[in-house]
Amino acid sequence: MSLVIVSHSKQLGEGLVKLLRQLAPGVDIHEAAGLGDELGTDATAIMAALQQCPNTHDILVFFDLGSAAMNAEMALELAPPSVAVRTRIVDAPLVEGAVAAAVAARSQLPLDDVIQQAEAARTMHKMLG
């Protein structure tokens, strides 16, 4: 399984990928973040990130804001069907969802379980007690 992080901010995307790699070494993680030095997303960069994922992998895309999701959907339409068919855009909190997914992917849980854990991050309380 591969994860792709889509964010308006290059720094945010890169920082999150480093955090994820620490807790899920071995999981294939990419980012498509920022529009050059500006805040924004770029469907062609997202498509390129999808194509960097090994062609046997399911791909989960996480995003920061609604417009990033629109660009991710655009990327899926532009990507070869063989890539698109393996890709799912996950509507989950960016950091919390990707952390949960990375941990689950590292344990090689089945795709649906990984997605379910990412979506469950919505309701998870990070501050306990």
Added chain:
Amino acid sequence: MSLVIVSHSKQLGEGLVKLLRQLAPGVDIHEAAGLGDELGTDATAIMAALQQCPNTHDILVFFDLGSAAMNAEMALELAPPSVAVRTRIVDAPLVEGAVAAAVAARSQLPLDDVIQQAEAARTMHKMLG
């Protein structure tokens, strides 16, 4: 009102602050992220960020992971009571919660409404339809 972003990653924290400042210019936003060049959080840096906020402001703290919340609580205990009493740690998705709070703070909504909007970001769907 001031926002403080606590993250294990300096890059993530800085990137998020830039994103927030774009959508909420004029709102006072700080970060306390990373531990030097390492991934981690630092209660003394969080306390310093709290003390950078104007002393008339309520302060909302957003964080990435549970251990960051522990360090934020630690910072609150170390900070002067005059700072601590104005500060709330918000258990909301980091990016989505801070975005909602920044927009609300920019509109000068009352504190409780800002917190409520941040917490509501949990259940908000970013991908529509």
Added chain:
Amino acid sequence: MLTLETLQAFIQAYAARLAELCTVLDDLDNRIGDGDHGTNMARGFRTAADRITGETFADLGALCQAVAMALLASVGGASGPLYATVFMRFAQSWKDCTNVDFEQVARGLASACEGLRARGKAEVGEKTLLDVWTPASEALAAQPDENGMRAAVASATKAALASRDIPATKGRAAYLGERSVGTCDPGSISSAVFFEELADATVGGVTKTSWQT
């Protein structure tokens, strides 16, 4: 009639107009969004205009496809995938044509509206550019000729200004809910400008709004 030449001229004119209106649009977006709509659109259409300058295209489809790809990689915000979708729908509608009549233009616009709805999961009345695209496209469809083109501009302008009075329920402005009432939707304004320039390039003599909203 829309030809390869008029469509190219339109892209150039729209890019120039967006550059002029950049701060007006940024200011609107600043009030109910993140303040970058003018910058995004001006950068995107500048990139598209530069990309097609001096190039020759076999047909309108190829030209529209090139514009779509340029926008995708350069706009950055919500308007990027939305306008890219518009031009991809144009490309499909006008495939293999070097010029199209107003009926075909109307069909292209209708298809663009459908694309926008699907991309943004929005309906008319949510304070998005759909509020402009829908009535403007319908005006041309009702009367697919030069007068219809002018009617499209009139209804686009009216709808763009009317966006001021409703709350946003889609896009970033939706975070503000009722607080977005009182500011025009920036994407609706830039869309009205789109119709002004499209009409000016195809039928000429369009009076341009100053958009000091």
Added chain:
Amino acid sequence: MLTLETLQAFIQAYAARLAELCTVLDDLDNRIGDGDHGTNMARGFRTAADRITGETFADLGALCQAVAMALLASVGGASGPLYATVFMRFAQSWKDCTNVDFEQVARGLASACEGLRARGKAEVGEKTLLDVWTPASEALAAQPDENGMRAAVASATKAALASRDIPATKGRAAYLGERSVGTCDPGSISSAVFFEELADATVGGVTKTSWQT
């Protein structure tokens, strides 16, 4: 008895021991967390040890407060605020004392456990360092003398190894749930080492575990 000197020696010895065990602890944390527990603890206690080296402290309270502050700014992970809390509780318990007997040590440990529970919102049995701190502290409280100190080490060691058999419900390992069974909690292991070194500094002659878990 715990004196300024033995407490300083303990910090140095624990820092050295953590440096030795750094990869063992990182490897455990790598299996059920993010792989940094050894690095965090070794860095934190190295910083604390360096901070207190060559300094003179008026009392155990001042020494423990200095250690707490050093840990806060250098550990980085969950163990930072947790161990800082431990030393702040020690500082309160042993305020104005230059040495304390084992009853007072036991009271300090009990207060530290209370602090850990409050900080981590954890109870015994959640596969956290509390699983070690609680029985070890109780062992000393039950018998506040040299033998009690050795009993504390024994129960700490036992609890640390027993952490292997339960699922985590707090901390990062909780993401794994049942999948965390089969790996010892890294924070429990480093805590058992804490008790080994504390006992060695105060009563001597403690056999150190190799922790090749």
